[in-house]
Amino acid sequence: MSETKVYTCDVQIRWGDSDRLGHVNNARVIEFMQEGRALFLKEQVRAAGGRAGAVVVRKMDAEFLRPLTDASGPVRVEVSVVHLGTSSFTMRHVVKDADGNVCAAGDALLVAFDVRTEKSRPLTDMEREVLGRYLPAATLT
Known part of the structure; x- marks a missing residue:
């Protein structure tokens, strides 16, 4: 089984991201995820010679496993596709x-x-091709 391709980017922890105890607010962690996702879509679609169409978040879940602090950064955000x-x-x-x-x-x-x-629209062939590169090989049919 081949390894899943992962997009990565680094995000700086900013002064306003943390509380008075120096812990990064969980809402900011969601923003780090959003920043990684937005960069992925912009960079990968542009690299394929296209322009990313509009997308909206329908549902999101997050698990906070370990605290981030002011000294934790920059953080690395890894993005992959698990369903297409x-x-x-x-x-x-x-x-x-x-x-x-x-x-x-x-x-x-x-x-x-x-x-x-x-309203929702079908993904374009170019969007599907770009997203498919980051989908585990075992899920492609």
């Missing part, structure tokens, strides 16, 4: 501290969205 449907896909996000410890993980169900009709 006709108009939706699920992305997995793993947030690691500067020492490589997994601090949080979460999945987001995203839906391709037509901004004019405000």
